[in-house]
Amino acid sequence: MEPARKFQPFPRWEAPTYQEDEPDFSSGDREVPEWETKLGKTIFYITVALSIWFFYWLNGIQCPC
Structure with missing residues (x-):
């Protein structure tokens, strides 16, 4: 007696062999001034x-102990 369906493994496929050029951010065209770095850190x-x-304040609203 044969099985109703025979096992057929999934066909294997290979990943594409091409590689896209990733941008290299370290070799930028301009030099970042120091004030921009300080401003960015300050904002962060x-x-x-x-x-x-805000989460400390939100916790106080939810738990009026």
Whole structure:
């Protein structure tokens, strides 16, 4: 007695052999000024501090102990 269906493994496929050129951000055309770096860090740290404060405040609203 033969099985109703025979096992057929999935066909194997290979990943494409081409590689797209990834952008190299380290070799930019312009030099980033120091004030832009400081401004970016300042904005980042203010955002982190405000988000921590917001969740602290939100916890106080939900738990009026």
